[in-house]
Amino acid sequence: MSRAFIALLVRDLRLAARIGGGGGMAVFFFLVVVAAVPLGIGPAPDLLARIAPGMLWVALLLSSLLTLDRLFQADHEDGSLDLLTMGRLPLELVVVAKAVGHFLTTGLPLVVAAPLLGLMLNLEVAAFPALMLAMLVGAPALSFLGVIGAGLTVGIRRGGLLASLLVLPFYIPVLIFGVGAARAALAGFPDGVAAQSLALLAAVTLASLVIGPVAAAAALRANLR
Amino acid sequence: MAEFFQMGGYAAYVWPVYALGILVPLALAVQSLADYRRQARLADALERDAGGRVRRAARHPDMESAP
Amino acid sequence: MSPMTRPSASQRLQAFANPARFMTLSGRLLAPLWLVSLGFLVVGLYFALFASPPDYQQGETVRIMYVHVPSAWLAMFGYSVMAMASAVALIFRHPLADLCAKSAAPIGAAFTFLALVTGALWGKPMWGAWWVWDARLTSVLILFFLYLGYMALWTAIEEPTRAARAAAVLALVGAINVPIIRYSVVWWNTLHQPASVFRMDGPTIAPEMLLPLALMALGFTFLFVTLLLVRMRAEILRHRVRQLRLALAASGAEG
Numbered sequence: 001m002s003r004a005f006i007a008l009l010v011r012d013l014r015l016a017a018r019i020g021g022g023g024g025m026a027v028f029f030f031l032v033v034v035a036a037v038p039l040g041i042g043p044a045p046d047l048l049a050r051i052a053p054g055m056l057w058v059a060l061l062l063s064s065l066l067t068l069d070r071l072f073q074a075d076h077e078d079g080s081l082d083l084l085t086m087g088r089l090p091l092e093l094v095v096v097a098k099a100v101g102h103f104l105t106t107g108l109p110l111v112v113a114a115p116l117l118g119l120m121l122n123l124e125v126a127a128f129p130a131l132m133l134a135m136l137v138g139a140p141a142l143s144f145l146g147v148i149g150a151g152l153t154v155g156i157r158r159g160g161l162l163a164s165l166l167v168l169p170f171y172i173p174v175l176i177f178g179v180g181a182a183r184a185a186l187a188g189f190p191d192g193v194a195a196q197s198l199a200l201l202a203a204v205t206l207a208s209l210v211i212g213p214v215a216a217a218a219a220l221r222a223n224l225r
Numbered sequence: 226m227a228e229f230f231q232m233g234g235y236a237a238y239v240w241p242v243y244a245l246g247i248l249v250p251l252a253l254a255v256q257s258l259a260d261y262r263r264q265a266r267l268a269d270a271l272e273r274d275a276g277g278r279v280r281r282a283a284r285h286p287d288m289e290s291a292p
Numbered sequence: 293m294s295p296m297t298r299p300s301a302s303q304r305l306q307a308f309a310n311p312a313r314f315m316t317l318s319g320r321l322l323a324p325l326w327l328v329s330l331g332f333l334v335v336g337l338y339f340a341l342f343a344s345p346p347d348y349q350q351g352e353t354v355r356i357m358y359v360h361v362p363s364a365w366l367a368m369f370g371y372s373v374m375a376m377a378s379a380v381a382l383i384f385r386h387p388l389a390d391l392c393a394k395s396a397a398p399i400g401a402a403f404t405f406l407a408l409v410t411g412a413l414w415g416k417p418m419w420g421a422w423w424v425w426d427a428r429l430t431s432v433l434i435l436f437f438l439y440l441g442y443m444a445l446w447t448a449i450e451e452p453t454r455a456a457r458a459a460a461v462l463a464l465v466g467a468i469n470v471p472i473i474r475y476s477v478v479w480w481n482t483l484h485q486p487a488s489v490f491r492m493d494g495p496t497i498a499p500e501m502l503l504p505l506a507l508m509a510l511g512f513t514f515l516f517v518t519l520l521l522v523r524m525r526a527e528i529l530r531h532r533v534r535q536l537r538l539a540l541a542a543s544g545a546e547g
Contacts, residue, residue, distance in 0.1 A: 148461075148462075148465055152445060152458050152461065152462055153445075153448070156448045159448070162441075162444055162445065162448050165437075165440070165441050165444060166441040166444075166445065166462060168437070169434050169437045169438050169441065169466075169469070169473065170465070170466075170469050170473075172434060172473050172476060172477070173469075173472050173473055173475075173476035176476040176477070176479065176480045177476060177479075180479075180480070180483060193483065200476070200479070204472065204476075207472070211465060211469075215461055215464070215465045218382075218457075218461045219458055219461045219462075221457075222454055222457030222458045222460075222461060223449075223454055223457075223458055225453075225454065225457075229342075232352040232353075232355070233346060233351045233352035233353075234351075234352075235351065235352045235353045235417055238353060238356065238413045238414070238416060238417050239352055239353065239355050239356060241413055242355075242356045242359050242410045242413050242414070243337075243341070243355075245359075245406060245409055246359035246363070246406065246410065249402055249405065249406045250402070250406075250512070250515055250519075252402075253398070253399060253402045253519060254515075254519060254522075257519050257522045257523050257526065258522060260523070260526045261522055261523075261526040261529065264526050264529035264530050264532075264533055265529055267529075267533045268529050268532045268533050268536065271533060271536040271537065271540065272536065275536065275539070275543075
């Protein structure tokens with residue numbers, strides 16, 4: 001069973017690497033969104049530094065949403081999703097493999113790219129470790145909640161937009177605690193907020209590890225009958 | 226009376242609230258009832274048009290699954 | 293529709309024991325329910341507008357509360373109805389539960405919208421701004437998004453059984469998430485505590501304000517139940533129409 005799981009994961013990673021270099025596209029989108037911010041609100045360094053953690057998190061959310069619709073859609077179109085639902089690997093684990101693949105190809109590259117964009121937004125270097133740690137803890141939740149939206153909208157024409165609509169409210173706690181952890185490293189928040197928000201973020205991620213696969217599998221079963 | 230309508234200077238806020246508080250549920254009620262009537266008319270028309278032929282077919286097990 | 297056709301439509305639903313019984317039972321309940329809801333609302337409006345004193349602090353704007361608070365309560369009540377019906381639908385496969393969840397959504401969304409707009413109209417004189425990112429308004433806004441997503445999913449999936457199951461999953465995930473979202477928003481709000489904000493929940497409510505509030509809340513709640521029944525009845529008929537059309541197409545293809 002674990003061999004089937006790993007085979008599925010490796011297949012997804014290979015496919016992602018073949019189309020658009022895996023995380024490459026998501027990182028590029030991340031960069032473009034962040035680059036648009038100074039153009040929109042002006043280049044004042046202190047203003048950019050203040051909103052940098054929030055901007056990076058919002059860009060992470062958007063990049064993660066952008067890649068959701070291909071999660072099951074491609075497999076649904078070529079019929080391999082039907083095979084996966086009938087295989088011996090429980091559908092919940094199929095979803096876990098998909099979510100892990102999504103995290104490795106979008107979440108992780110963006111976490112690595114975040115410091116570079118932080119520099120461009122004039123974010124204090126002292127805040128980088130906290131920002132990256134928070135993103136590393138929170139990004140899996142984005143993938144594991146995202147699969148719910150992808151599973152619910154599989155087989156719907158232009159389901160990507162609907163999936164984003166369904167999933168965004170669920171992303172709000174991740175955004176709030178993630179930004180809280182990053183901003184607490186900067187001045188202005190009371191002591192202990194950084195640790196507290198990181199702990200809450202971890203709790204949300206752990207909950208999403210359970211809720212995501214169960215709900216997404218149920219959604220897929222509903223949609224593929 | 227005029228004093229009542231002025232709502233202590235807050236007329237611009239209090240009256241829209243009550244207007245919306247009546248209009249929104251009213252619109253919802255009108256829409257719900259109109260939809261019910263439409264569906265009832267459709268169901269009756271379909272049954273009359275199709276007659277027994279359809280009623281027999283409608284009892285086919287495939288069609289039994291509830292929504 | 294004339295009163296004569298009503299029993300005919302419901303009688304022919306005999307093949308579906310539960311929906312048929314629901315149609316007769318709800319048909320009998322509807323008239324009293326309309327009366328009770330309208331009664332509470334009329335008396336409630338009288339007390340809200342005429343027979344209650346202005347607040348010593350908020351003045352006449354306190355009357356906004358008699359519409360705003362019941363709407364906010366129904367916004368949450370509607371989502372609970374939707375989530376519970378979805379749970380029943382998924383666990384027991386009860387055919388009426390899906391219809392109940394589907395019918396509750398637009399009503400809940402309408403009251404959520406009402407709560408948001410009246411909140412803004414209350415916020416302007418109280419806070420000096422139409423919209424304040426306070427924890428309560430923000431969580432009601434997110435609740436509104438959840439309602440819209442739920443309804444969008446229903447319309448996006450054409451086949452009713454598929455749509456019902458998918459929507460039920462979404463409603464349940466939403467129900468699990470609502471407390472988490474609510475907690476995170478409150479946490480976020482305490483972090484960014486605005487300097488001087490008028491606290492809506494400062495003084496305890498005087499008894500003379502409690503009466504119109506309770507009457508309006510009861511009126512809105514009864515109205516919710518009434519509209520829920522009307523919409524569920526419409527959904528049953530919609531299902532019937534769909535079946536008749538399918539049967540007509542099938543018999544047309546046969547001969």
